[in-house]
Amino acid sequence: MTYFNLQEINQLEHLYKINLINSCAGYKSANLIATKSTDKKTNVAIFSSVTHLGSAPPLLGFILRPTSVPRNTYENIFETGYYTINHIHESILKDAHHTSAKYERSISEFEVTNLETDYKDNFYAPFVKDCPIQLAMKYVEEYEIKANNTKLIIGEIQGLYIKDNLLQKDGFINLADGNIAAINGLDGYSIPTFKERLDYQRPKIF
Template sequence: MTTYQIAELAELPSRYRGMLLNCFTAPKPAFLVGTRGQDGKDNLAIFSQVFHIGANPFLVGILVRPDVVERHTLRNIEATNVYTLSAVTADMVPQAHQTSAKYPNGKSEFEAVGLAEYRYPDFAAPAVENSPLQMGLELAERIDIKVNGTILIIGAVQWVRFGGEVTEDGFWDAAAQGLVANGGMDSYYPLLAPTRLSYAKP
């Protein structure tokens, strides 16, 4: 086992530290966040900090770092109040990852990476047509995190569109739909079939 103390972490080279410490919260979900700007330009960006906040109402959070490419996503969400989440499958990984490139103004990432848009009726933000799990969200709460200036965006899910079957007790299998987990910033893990356990009793 290797051990790092806080002072040793702080001394690691910046890129190496960013990569390593992002690996330490893997496996994480991989979602594409779709938005439409006030200028009508669509945006698509990959996010790995996505998490369930609650089931009633259905709330999902994403963490935004205002200093990187994600700032377009944040600007569009705040301007239009709506956005989508589309889960990333193994087939979509190269295109999904490519959305993190800084494209020159004027070109939407859908067009640049070659992913088709799905448009839910009367919903401004586009989702990814060939993702087996698409959600449309409305901004519910913005939280500015004091310790490091990141921003937590909480959305209330307005609609969900998904492929595959749901079991009698509500289980939906991400592996059967080909979803991947994100590792560090540039790594994607395919999933094996899951183990399901019963409700834990003493």
Template sequence: MYLTKSDIENLERKKRLNIINSVSGIKPANLIATKSKNGQTNVAIFSSVFHLGSNPALLGFIMRPAGEVPRHTYGNIKETGFYTVNHVPITIVDRAHYSSAKVDRSISEFERCGLTEEYANGFHAPFVKECHVKIGLSLVEEIPIAVNNTIMIIGQIEELIIPDRAVDEKGYIDLSLFNTAGISGLNNYYSLKREASFPYARPDEIPDFGT
């Protein structure tokens, strides 16, 4: 499946809601990729991507305090306004994990960690070829969080790349098909398995659980 921003806006409401709610995953392991104006690429792993809304289709993530450590992801997003979020499959968690190392700005983590840049439809920022679910975003807002000096980055989804077989007629995405990884803490990785699926919860349809 490939959807532009216009395609997403024209989807039936419930299908759009289901796709955008599903696309962020559960405590997901994501690679966020950027490219500077002069062509220097950067990719780094994040576990803070979250759903913010389906119309418009928005995702957020949290940037940690910069301090004395340069944040190349943040710098490139501010400079160009574009970035991608890529779900990490278990098969590449080792390469994804080491993208968090603080390498020099002149070194691309794509090359250093054995990951492949992939470009689609003229989008400025690279996608990660080894990932299956790929999201292209444009920066719409950043919100400083004073309590811990972090920044909430809010992006609007411009492009979605998802294999057709993973999306059902209602828009639900089966992330278990791609062995999508989850993160606990900073360095513990878990595989994702779909255990159950339930209908929308309505008060008069709550089962008798024997309580």
């Protein structure tokens, strides 16, 4: 096996190091977070850090990179308190990836891609049309991660929209049936296939 110690990692060429460390954590979720400013300007950006924090209340978190430069997603969430999380599927991979480009606040990523807004039930922020899973989110709190000046943004699910064929009788959502993507590193995309579900595990009795 190839081995890197910490000193070697720190001395790697910049792009190589970024690719290496972004890949070593494993597959990550692939989501579009959509927001709208107080002056009605929409924004949508790709995030690979959305994670489950708890079910009661239903909380999700995501990591925001340092706000020492403009972060339109954060600014809109901070101003309005609302955003949506939309699962990326195979048909929109290239457009979803393009939202990582750094546009000025005055330019909406919806305007420069084929992604379309989708408004539901008078929720303030737009959803991304045709995404198999769409979540209406309300900002709850944030934590500064001092080690690298990032922020953990925590939100509560206000509404959850799931394509009917993905939802099973026990509440399990089969992501594979929606051709939902996962991210490998910064720019590698996979469409996972479903293998099996395993029973809840209890200690063996000897």
